[in-house]
Amino acid sequence: MPKRTAYTAKIEHYQILDENGELDTRLAKNTLTDEDVVFLYEQMSISRHYDEIAFKLQRSGRMGTYPQNKGQEAGPAAAGLVMKQRGSVDWIAPCYRENLALFLNGLPMESILLHWMGDERGNKIPDGVNILPMAIPIGTHPLHAVGLGWSAKYKEEDRVGVAFFGDGATSEGDVHEAMNFAGALKLPCVFFCQNNKWAISVPSSTQTASETFAQKGLAYGHHCVQVDGNDIFACYKIFKEAIDRARMEHKPTFIEALTYRLGDHTTADDARRYRDQAEVDEWAKKDPLIRTRKYLENKGLWDDDRQAQIEAKAKEIVSRVVKNAEGIEKPKTSDFFDDMFAVLPDELVRQRETMRTSVLGQRPQTETLAGQPQHA
Amino acid sequence: MASLTLVQAINLALIQEMEADDRVLILGEDVGKNGGVFRVTEGLHERFGAKRVVDTPLAESGIMGSAIGLAMGGLRPIPEIQFEGFMGPAYDQLTNHAARYRSRSRGSITIPMTVRVPVGGGIHAPELHSDSPEAIYAHTPGLKVVMPSSPYDAKGLLISAIRDPDPVVFFEPKRIYRSFREEVPEDEYTVPIGKAKIVEEGSDLTVVTWGASTVQCIEAMDSLPEDLSVELIDLRTIYPWDEETVVESVNKTGRCVIVHEAPKTAGFGAEVATVIQERCFLKLQAPVQRVAGFDTVMPYYKLELEYLPDAARIGKGILECAAY
Numbered sequence: 001m002p003k004r005t006a007y008t009a010k011i012e013h014y015q016i017l018d019e020n021g022e023l024d025t026r027l028a029k030n031t032l033t034d035e036d037v038v039f040l041y042e043q044m045s046i047s048r049h050y051d052e053i054a055f056k057l058q059r060s061g062r063m064g065t066y067p068q069n070k071g072q073e074a075g076p077a078a079a080g081l082v083m084k085q086r087g088s089v090d091w092i093a094p095c096y097r098e099n100l101a102l103f104l105n106g107l108p109m110e111s112i113l114l115h116w117m118g119d120e121r122g123n124k125i126p127d128g129v130n131i132l133p134m135a136i137p138i139g140t141h142p143l144h145a146v147g148l149g150w151s152a153k154y155k156e157e158d159r160v161g162v163a164f165f166g167d168g169a170t171s172e173g174d175v176h177e178a179m180n181f182a183g184a185l186k187l188p189c190v191f192f193c194q195n196n197k198w199a200i201s202v203p204s205s206t207q208t209a210s211e212t213f214a215q216k217g218l219a220y221g222h223h224c225v226q227v228d229g230n231d232i233f234a235c236y237k238i239f240k241e242a243i244d245r246a247r248m249e250h251k252p253t254f255i256e257a258l259t260y261r262l263g264d265h266t267t268a269d270d271a272r273r274y275r276d277q278a279e280v281d282e283w284a285k286k287d288p289l290i291r292t293r294k295y296l297e298n299k300g301l302w303d304d305d306r307q308a309q310i311e312a313k314a315k316e317i318v319s320r321v322v323k324n325a326e327g328i329e330k331p332k333t334s335d336f337f338d339d340m341f342a343v344l345p346d347e348l349v350r351q352r353e354t355m356r357t358s359v360l361g362q363r364p365q366t367e368t369l370a371g372q373p374q375h376a
Numbered sequence: 377m378a379s380l381t382l383v384q385a386i387n388l389a390l391i392q393e394m395e396a397d398d399r400v401l402i403l404g405e406d407v408g409k410n411g412g413v414f415r416v417t418e419g420l421h422e423r424f425g426a427k428r429v430v431d432t433p434l435a436e437s438g439i440m441g442s443a444i445g446l447a448m449g450g451l452r453p454i455p456e457i458q459f460e461g462f463m464g465p466a467y468d469q470l471t472n473h474a475a476r477y478r479s480r481s482r483g484s485i486t487i488p489m490t491v492r493v494p495v496g497g498g499i500h501a502p503e504l505h506s507d508s509p510e511a512i513y514a515h516t517p518g519l520k521v522v523m524p525s526s527p528y529d530a531k532g533l534l535i536s537a538i539r540d541p542d543p544v545v546f547f548e549p550k551r552i553y554r555s556f557r558e559e560v561p562e563d564e565y566t567v568p569i570g571k572a573k574i575v576e577e578g579s580d581l582t583v584v585t586w587g588a589s590t591v592q593c594i595e596a597m598d599s600l601p602e603d604l605s606v607e608l609i610d611l612r613t614i615y616p617w618d619e620e621t622v623v624e625s626v627n628k629t630g631r632c633v634i635v636h637e638a639p640k641t642a643g644f645g646a647e648v649a650t651v652i653q654e655r656c657f658l659k660l661q662a663p664v665q666r667v668a669g670f671d672t673v674m675p676y677y678k679l680e681l682e683y684l685p686d687a688a689r690i691g692k693g694i695l696e697c698a699a700y
Contacts, residue, residue, distance in 0.1 A: 091445075091448075091449070093445075120479070120480055120481075120482050121482055123480050123481045123482065123484075124481060124482040124483070124484045125481060125484040125485060126484075127484075132448070132485070133477075133480060133481050133485070137468070137472060140441065140468060140469065140472065140473060143437070143438060143440075143441025143442050143444070143445060143469065144441060144442075144444055144445040144448065144473070145445060146438075146441070146442045146445055147441065147442040147443060147444055147445015147446040147447070147448065147449060147453075148445040148446075148448055148449045149445070150442060150445065150446055150449070151445065151446045151448070151449020151450060151451050152449060154401065154427065154446070154449075154451060155449070155450065155451075161445065173437065173465075174437050174438075174441060174468075174469070177433075177435040177437050177438030177441070178438065178441065178442075180433050180435065180438065181432065181433060181435070181438045181442050184432075184433050185430070185432070185433075335482065336479070338483070339478050339479045339481075339482050339483040340478070340479055340517060340518060341478070341518070341520075341541075341542050342478075342486070342540075342541040342542055345570060345615075345616030346616070346619070346620075347616065347619065348616075359651075359654040359655060363655075
């Protein structure tokens with residue numbers, strides 16, 4: 001047979017809850033309960049308020065650069081719930097637009113603010129919480145999720161390594177090495193790509209010639225699927241299946257979640273320089289909070305009273321979190337020495353104790369040799 | 377006690393640490409069935425299985441990055457980068473992640489990982505197989521950098537590195553992988569990281585070196601005048617380096633020659649020389665000399681012996697310093 005088809009593939013797209021709040025009840029089977037949906041709507045509302053307050057903190061000079069999560073809450077919410085329901089045992093290697101997935105799995109809400117307030121204590125992970133600090137260089141952390149998934153397989157633990165990253169990260173070589181290692185070494189991993197259409201000013205169409213981002217996983221032996229990333233039902237269903245596939249078959253899944261960055265890249269960015277307002281307005285209609293609320297209202301599970309309640313609750317929670325983050329004492333200068341190594345080398349101890357690097361400042365007189373002239 | 381080459385000593389250390397601690401695993405290119413391109417991991421795949429001696433895809437950043445994840449997951453990974461010239465792709469993972477996790481997470485995440493890397497020239501290898509990049513990693517806060525010069529030290533230092541709670545870059549000078557044997561105890565022992573070795577005691581001049589250059593220095597010393605008493609110090613650890621041993625020696629001798637394969641400018645010898653002028657200023661009788669690789673690209677192997685500090689060049693440096 002001189003010519004044959006060596007390989008064919010297709011990418012399925014899932015949408016279960018559309019932008020009008022209409023549910024595909026067949027696909028929604030065995031996904032979220034009413035209670036789950038109410039819970040996720042409330043959590044997304046709190047997260048959205050947190051995001052708005054974080055933006056204001058930066059604008060008023062109370063916090064450094066902050067990347068808004070606005071518009072991208074559904075994927076992290078649904079994936080976060082899947083992992084929360086498993087007891088938060090999975091390892092999460094986040095980028096910086098998945099706040100809600102982290103909050104749902106044990107990261108204190110103060111931590112993210114502290115990080116952006118220029119304080120490493122925001123990266124301190126509480127005991128028993130399986131979340132890495134946010135990864136600032138793009139696309140380097142999926143390899144850590146791969147190693148963590150690998151460690152779970154090695155130790156025969158029921159844990160999955162989960163990496164969150166954006167469409168821009170898929171252009172980074174490390175993401176491909178991570179995908180390849182996970183596939184080739186059969187590791188329990190999930191790759192969750194939030195395609196929010198923009199990597200700062202570069203649109204996803206410039207990032208790749210692929211028809212989808214999901215198909216990038218095909219070459220590495222992943223199960224690949226595209227979901228409506230603003231749909232908590234689809235994200236929940238597909239992510240849960242991915243976690244189970246990782247656990248049961250040690251087969252990685254690459255999920256492309258189609259969403260949109262409603263805010264600027266960070267508070268240091270002005271997206272009006274490079275994208276049309278019409279596009280933003282169009283995506284604002286697909287906001288995950290709007291459609292989830294519509295769905296709940298249609299089912300009689302939500303009303304204006306409950307909306308007022310959750311808004312009040314969000315204010316109360318976030319204001320307490322901001323108070324805690326701003327109220328923490330300034331870190332000590334010794335802090336940036338103390339965690340360099342388990343045991344500090346002598347020179348680092350001298351630098352810490354004297355806050356000097358000049359040897360005369362570090363060792364005044366004490367090292368002067370007997371019988372030699374003193375140079376004070 | 378057996379007479380072992382440096383390769384055999386490392387192999388023995390790996391076997392013993394893997395037997396003692398099932399968290400220890402090896403990953404890299406060709407480390408499994410093939411036993412590594414230098415046969416450092418020979419027999420380990422058969423002995424410990426594919427779960428603990430893992431042939432990975434050919435990707436250095438992938439090896440380094442996934443090893444970081446393994447370490448965070450509670451294991452003690454030993455990634456191998458096949459040659460120092462291939463550390464480039466893994467540089468970001470090593471310096472921006474492995475080196476920083478403990479600090480940036482304020483101690484809540486640690487990376488107990490030993491990166492094994494064959495290093496240096498002198499074996500007629502192809503391009504990018506003969507460099508000496510130790511200063512780059514010594515200049516990266518958060519990494520420890522080790523380079524043994526003998527089979528005994530290699531075994532003891534590697535065991536220390538594997539047990540260390542922080543990332544260690546373990547450079548293996550390939551020129552002396554098999555060039556001589558040394559008595560190496562069968563039992564496990566450690567050589568402490570951060571402690572230099574006085575290879576030979578002397579009173580007139582101090583030579584500070586590390587790695588394969590130690591052997592060149594010993595050869596150079598054989599042809600020096602008998603009335604010149606040279607103290608030879610092998611740093612063994614590049615970071616954190618043993619200032620006290622060097623300072624004590626130079627305060628005694630008043631003269632120092634530093635020898636390394638890496639390019640002279642901003643090589644680790646510059647750091648050693650600076651600390652000597654800081655702490656031995658009034659005792660110095662001659663400017664500190666550096667006999668090092670030239671500030672050029674490492675030549676292909678037809679000229680590599682002209683590039684590398686050899687006994688003749690080291691001997692001249694010592695005599696010039698002694699005569700100053």
